[in-house]
Amino acid sequence: MSDYHHTKVLIIGSGPAGYTAGVYASRAMLSPILIQGIEPGGQLTTTTEVENWPGDTEVQGPDLMVRMEAHAKAMGCEIIGDIVTKLELKSRPFIATCDSGSKYTADAIILATGARAKWLGLPSEEKYKGFGVSACATCDGFFYRGQEIAVIGGGNTAVEEALFLTNFASKVTLIHRRDELRAEKILQDRLFKNPKIETIWFHELDEVIGTDSPLGVEAIRIKNTKNGKLSEVPCKGVFVAIGHAPATELVKDILETHNGGYIKVEPGTTRTSIPGIFAAGDLTDHIYRQAVTSAGMGCMAALDAEKFIAESN
Numbered sequence: 001m002s003d004y005h006h007t008k009v010l011i012i013g014s015g016p017a018g019y020t021a022g023v024y025a026s027r028a029m030l031s032p033i034l035i036q037g038i039e040p041g042g043q044l045t046t047t048t049e050v051e052n053w054p055g056d057t058e059v060q061g062p063d064l065m066v067r068m069e070a071h072a073k074a075m076g077c078e079i080i081g082d083i084v085t086k087l088e089l090k091s092r093p094f095i096a097t098c099d100s101g102s103k104y105t106a107d108a109i110i111l112a113t114g115a116r117a118k119w120l121g122l123p124s125e126e127k128y129k130g131f132g133v134s135a136c137a138t139c140d141g142f143f144y145r146g147q148e149i150a151v152i153g154g155g156n157t158a159v160e161e162a163l164f165l166t167n168f169a170s171k172v173t174l175i176h177r178r179d180e181l182r183a184e185k186i187l188q189d190r191l192f193k194n195p196k197i198e199t200i201w202f203h204e205l206d207e208v209i210g211t212d213s214p215l216g217v218e219a220i221r222i223k224n225t226k227n228g229k230l231s232e233v234p235c236k237g238v239f240v241a242i243g244h245a246p247a248t249e250l251v252k253d254i255l256e257t258h259n260g261g262y263i264k265v266e267p268g269t270t271r272t273s274i275p276g277i278f279a280a281g282d283l284t285d286h287i288y289r290q291a292v293t294s295a296g297m298g299c300m301a302a303l304d305a306e307k308f309i310a311e312s313n
C-alpha cells in the first residue's frame, strides 16, 4: 500500500539547484521535502576537481555535493532517496508519485531535475555502450589503463574528460567537429600543453568499430566535416562528451518548454507556466549551466515558492 505525505514545498532533484532550494525553503520555515532522484548529487558527482565554486579554489565534485546535502539537512530539509515517476499538476495540492509507491502532495513544487549527457544516436554507439563507449570518464576511465582513448566534443566536459583520462590512458585523441573549442581558455591551455593528448579538428564520429564476442571497441571511424573523407583512429575506449539535454521527462507534456526542450520560466523568475510550479538549474537554463548559477536559481525558486504560498493563503 502506498503511503502519503503532505508538504508545503516539494523539491525534485538533488544537484546544486535542489539542495540550495532546500536550504532556503527550510530557513523560510516551509519544512521542505526533497526527493533525490536517480543520481543523488547530480552531474557533479561524476566530475573530479571543481575550480569555479566560489570559496573553494579546488574541491572534488562528489565532496561538494555531500556537503550541500548535509547543509540542506542541517537546515531542516527532509531528504528522501526515491525517484518521482509521475506528477499530477492539474489541481492543488499537486501530487507526486514515487518509484517506491510513496505519494507526496505539495502546495508548491520546485523542479530541479538537471540535465543528462547527450548521445550521438549511432547504432554502433548504442551497441558498445558499457563495452567501450561511455559518457562518464570519472566512472569508466579506470578501465582503460595503458590503452588509447578517444573523446568526442569540444566543450568543457570534453576537455575535462580528455585531461582526466590522461591519468589512465597511454594516449587520448580529442575529436572535434570544428577547429575551435568551446571550453574555457584555462582548460584549453592545459589540453594543448598535455603531451598525451592529440586533437583532430574538423572531424566527427562516423562509427564505432569493434568485436562481437567479447563485445569490445577496437577503433573509431571518423569523418572529415569539410570533405567527407573517412579515416580510422585505433582506441579501446570512446567517451562521448557532446553536451547535455534537460531532464524534463516528468513535465515535458505539461509545462511550456523552449530552446529545444528547456522548461520555460518567466524572465527573471523561476515561475513556470503553472502557478505554484517552479523550475531551477539545468532543466531551465540553456545558457549558463554552471553549478553556481544552478544554486542561484535554487535560491530564487525557494523565495518564489515562499511568496506563492504566502499569497495563496
Ligand code: NAP
Pocket: 051, 052, 120, 152, 153, 154, 155, 156, 157, 158, 160, 177, 178, 180, 181, 182, 204, 205, 241, 242, 243, 244, 287, 288, 289, 290
Ligand atoms: P557544450 O558546452 O554544449 O559543448 C558540447 C560540445 O559538443 C561542443 O563543442 C559541440 O560542438 C559538440 N557537439 C555537440 N553536438 C555534437 C555532435 N552531434 N557531433 C559532434 N560534436 C558535437 O556541453 P558540455 O561541454 O557538456 O558543457 C555543458 C555546460 O556545462 C556548459 O555550459 C559548460 O560550461 C558547463 N560545464 C562547466 C564545467 C566547468 O565549469 N568546469 C565543466 C563541465 C561542463 P560545437 O562547439 O561545434 O557546437
